[in-house]
Amino acid sequence: MTITQTPVAEAVRLTGARRVYGGGDQAVVALDDLTLGFAPGTFTAIMGPSGSGKSTLLQCAAGLDRLTAGTVHLGGVDLGALNEQRRTVLRRDRIGFVFQAFNLVASLTAAQNVELPLRLAGRRPAAAAVRAALAEVGLADRAGHRPSELSGGQQQRVAIARALITRPEVVFADEPTGALDTAASREVLGLLRAAVDGHGQTVVMVTHDPVAASYADEVVFLRDGRIADRLGGPAGLPGRAEQIAALMTRLEQR
Template sequence: MTTNIDPTVVPDAARAVRVSRVHGEGDTTVRALDDITIGFPRGRFTAVMGPSGSGKSTLLHCLAGLDAVTDGAVYLGDTELGSLSDRQLTRLRRDRIGFVFQAFNLLPTMTALENIVLPASLAGRRSDPAWLDRVVAAVGLEQRLQHRPGELSGGQQQRVAVARALVGRPEIVMADEPTGNLDSRAGAEVLALLRNAVDELGQTVLMVTHDPVAAGYADSVVFLADGRIADHMEAPTPDRVLDRMKAFDRVAAGAGSRGE
C-alpha cells in the first residue's frame, strides 16, 4: 500500500517520494524501504509503527538526512535533501529539525540550560528569550536549569532533550523511541509534552515507536511492514493500535509456518 498526499492540498513538513533504501548486494540484499511515498502534514503528531525490521527508524533517518536514499527523493518543506552537500545537510538538520532520541544525548558537563540552547550556540545565535522561557515552562524545568544531567532523573533528562528540540522553532521534531529508556510515568510525561507541543505551540511531531500507548498520543499512525506502508489509522487509541500490531504478528507467524 502506498499513501499519496498531494502537497498542494495538505502542506507537508516532510515527505518521501518513491523512496527506497537498499543494503547489501546479491543474496544479501535487504530492502529496508521499498518504494515509499508519504507526506507528514504540518501541525500534526504522527506516529510510525511496525514490527522489528519494518523500516520505521530507517524512514525517520532518511527524512532527516541522516541516511541517504537509494532511490527516490526526500523533502523537508520544499527542499530536496538529495541536492544538498554534507555541509548544507548539517546546517539543515541544525536549523530546521529538532531531534529527540531514546538516548538523551546530553553533554554531562553542561547544565540543563546550556544543553537546551546548545544548537543555537553552535550556530552562533542567541535563543529568543521569550520563546526559551515559554519552552522551559512547557516542559516544567524552571527549577532545574542549573542542574547537570547527572543530577536529573531520566524523565527530566528527556524533558531537557525535548526542550532542546523545540527551542529553535524547527519545522519538524523527529523523535525515535523517545520513551524507550523511561518508566511508564516519565514516559507519559514526555509524550504529554510532545502532544502539548503540537496543540499549544503549533509544532509538527513525527515519532517512531513500538509502544501502542505512545502511539495513542498521536493524531494518526502510519504502519510499516517489510519496508512498505501497510496501513494508516486516524484518531488512534492504544487498544486499536495493539489490535493492528497483533494482526501483523499473526501474518508474520503464518508466513513463517509456510516457510516463507
C-alpha cells in the same frame, strides 16, 4: 548558496523512497518504494515489527541517511540535492531531534544543553527564551542542574526543550519513551502533544508502544519497508491504544 525551495502543503514528503543496504545476495531492502507525507501541525506515530523500516524511514526523512532511490522533501527542499555540509546546516536550523538515549552533554547544565542548538548555529541564546523553554517542560527550577542530577524523565524533558527552542519545522522522535517509566512516559508524550496543539509543531515519532502511539493523530504501520496499514482518528480516544495493539498483533501474524 541559496537553497531552492518550492511551496508545499506537507512539512515532509517521501516519494518512491527506497533504501537498500549492501549488494548482491546480501542486499537488504529497508524501504521499498514508500510514499508518505506529514502535514504541518500534526503528530504521526510510525510502528511496525522489528526490521520493518521504521528507523530507516526516520533517518532518511531527517536527512541522516540517503535514499538509494526516490526523494525526500523537507518544506519544499529536496534533501537529495544537498551536499553533506548543506544537509547538516538544514538539520541544525530546521529539524529537532528527540532520542531514546536523551543525548545530553553531561558537563553542561540543563540550560546550557537547551542553548546548544542555537550556539552551534552561531546565535546568541536569549536567557529569557531558554528560561521559557525549560518552564514549558516543567523544569524552570532545574536550569542549573547537570544531567546526572536529573531523573530520566527530566533529562528527556530537557531534550524536548532543546529540540523545540529553535521552533523547527519538524521534530523527529525515535522511541522517546523507551527508557522511561509509565509516569515519565506520559509526561513526555503530553509535552509532544502540547507542542503540536499549542504551537502547531509537526512531530514524527517512531515507537513500539501502542500507548505512546495513541497520542498521535495518525499511526502508520510498516512491514517489509512498505506501508501495511494506517489508523487515523482523535488522539487519546478511549480504547485507541488497544485498537493500535490489535492492529500490531495482526500485522506481526501475517
